[in-house]
Structures are given as structure tokens and as C-alpha cells.
Amino acid sequence: xxxxxxxxxxxxxxxxxxxxxxxxxxxxxxxxxxxxxxxxxxxxxxxxxxxxxxxxxxxxxxxxxxxxxxxxxxxxxxxxxxxxxxxxxxxxxxxxxxxxxxxxxxxxxxxxxxxxxxxxxxxxxxxxxxxxxxxxxxxxxxxxxxxxxxxxxxxxxxxxxxxxxxxxxxxxxxxxxxxxxxxxxxxxxxxxxxxxxxxxxxxxxxxxxxxxxxxxxx
Numbered sequence: 001x002x003x004x005x006x007x008x009x010x011x012x013x014x015x016x017x018x019x020x021x022x023x024x025x026x027x028x029x030x031x032x033x034x035x036x037x038x039x040x041x042x043x044x045x046x047x048x049x050x051x052x053x054x055x056x057x058x059x060x061x062x063x064x065x066x067x068x069x070x071x072x073x074x075x076x077x078x079x080x081x082x083x084x085x086x087x088x089x090x091x092x093x094x095x096x097x098x099x100x101x102x103x104x105x106x107x108x109x110x111x112x113x114x115x116x117x118x119x120x121x122x123x124x125x126x127x128x129x130x131x132x133x134x135x136x137x138x139x140x141x142x143x144x145x146x147x148x149x150x151x152x153x154x155x156x157x158x159x160x161x162x163x164x165x166x167x168x169x170x171x172x173x174x175x176x177x178x179x180x181x182x183x184x185x186x187x188x189x190x191x192x193x194x195x196x197x198x199x200x201x202x203x204x205x206x207x208x209x210x211x212x213x214x215x216x217x218x
Contacts, residue, residue, distance in 0.1 A: 018118060018173045021196060022180035028173045030083045035109050035172045038062075038076060054079065062110045068103035068151055077106050101183040104151050105176045108158045112175070114168040121158075121175055122205030124165045128213045135210055136164045142206055146199050154182055178202070 018028055036048050038059050045053050054076070062076040071077050080102060087098065125137040137145070145161060148154040158179070162170070181198045191197050195204075 018171065018177070019120075019201075020173075020177050021191070021198075021201070022184050023173070023177045024085065026085045028177070030085070031080065031105065031109070031176045032173055034080045034083055035112065035115070038079070038110065039113065059110055062106060065107060066152075068100050068107065068155070071103040071107050072099060074106075076110065077103060080106050097183065097187070100151060101180055104155055104183070105179045107155050108162070108179060109172050109176060111159050111162045111167050112170065112172055113166075115172045116169045117171050117173070119169055119171050119174070120201075120205045121161065121170050121178060122202040123209045124170050125161055126206035126209030127165075133213070135206075137161060137206075142202075146202055148182070151183075154179070 020028060023031070033049065036045055037051060037053050040048075040053060042053055045051070058074075058076045058079070062071060062074045065071040065074065081099075084102065087094075090098070125142060126135045128134070129136045135142075141160075145157045148157055158175075178198060178201075181201075185198060194200050
């Protein structure tokens with residue numbers, strides 16, 4: 001069924017408190033609804049919406065994409081783009097930037113298999129891997145994640161990061177917000193306080209999780 005003909009049966013859900021820095025609450029709701037229909041099996045999806053899941057091939061095609069430009073051509077991205085609140089009066093430059101931002105978000109979120117609302121990426125990567133005394137992501141690789149220079153590098157490293165935590169137990173809203181914040185900062189728009197910047201947010205969550213079991217082993 002085409003996007004235009006698809007019945008709009010998604011229903012509003014209670015707002016889950018999330019720490020948003022770059023997304024609006026409306027965008028956060030839209031991207032979570034999109035991810036649920038893209039990923040969850042029909043029985044699980046019924047808890048959130050009477051709308052049916054999209055065919056598995058829709059997600060599979062998006063996951064095969066290697067660049068934001070390729071993602072923009074997929075059915076999955078069209079589903080997401082048409083659900084986002086419209087931004088009127090945008091310049092062509094701003095619209096192109098928004099397209100690239102949401103294409104990156106789509107590429108990364110398509111990897112997530114199960115989410116835990118309000119769970120941040122940094123905290124999950126810093127948690128102890130089984131009983132090894134080591135985090136899921138090493139400090140070196142975590143530093144590399146925080147210094148990504150291009151959208152392609154960001155997507156690649158985030159995909160690898162998700163693989164380290166079995167692609168689950170992270171909030172898709174937080175993850176989308178992280179990516180949107182990265183894009184904002186890449187354009188030179190930084191929060192006035194360092195505590196509102198992506199590097200601090202990731203590092204604070206990561207090292208807080210790391211310290212919990214390192215202190216216990218001292």
C-alpha cells in the first residue's frame with residue numbers, strides 16, 4: 001500500500017520523559033512510532049498502535065544502505081519523512097541539512113532490535129560486559145566514536161557500537177536525539193553550556209556506568 005493510501009491509524013501514546021537536546025517532543029514521538037512499525041512483530045506492536053508493521057523487506061533494504069543519500073531513496077525513509085512535523089519557511093540549505101540528519105537517524109535506528117525507553121547509548125556502552133570487568137566498548141573506541149568527523153563515519157561507528165550491546169536496550173529517541181545533536185554541532189551550533197554538548201553527554205553517561213563496577217572491584 002502506498003504512503004498516500006495508507007490509513008493513518010497510529011494513536012497518540014503517553015509521553016515518555018526523555019532528555020531531548022535537539023529533537024522536539026513531536027519529532028521524538030514520530031520517530032519512535034516509525035521505529036516500532038519498522039521493527040516490532042505484529043503482536044508486540046499491538047501494545048502501541050493498531051497500525052500493522054511494515055514488511056520485513058522495508059527494514060532490510062534500509063539496513064543495506066551505506067550512505068545517507070542511499071537511505072533517502074528507500075521506502076522506510078519515506079515513511080519516516082512523511083511522519084515528521086512539517087517545518088515551513090525553511091531555506092533549501094536548511095531542508096537539505098534536515099534530510100541528511102534524518103537519513104542518518106534512519107540508518108542507525110534500523111539496527112536497533114529492541115529498545116529500553118530513557119536508556120542512553122553512553123550508559124549502555126559503559127556497562128560491564130558479563131563478568132569481564134571491562135565495558136562493552138573500550139575507552140579507545142569510545143573516544144573514536146566521540147570524534148567522528150563525517151556523517152558516514154558517525155553512522156558506521158554507531159552501527160558498530162550497537163552491535164557491541166546486541167542492538168538492544170537503548171532508547172531510540174535518545175539515539176535519534178544524539179544524531180540530531182551531532183549534526184547541529186557539526187554546523188557550528190553549540191550549546192552555551194558544555195554540559196549540553198554531545199561529547200559531555202556521552203562521556204558523562206559512559207564513565208558513570210564504568211565507575212559503578214570499577215569501584216566495586218577496587
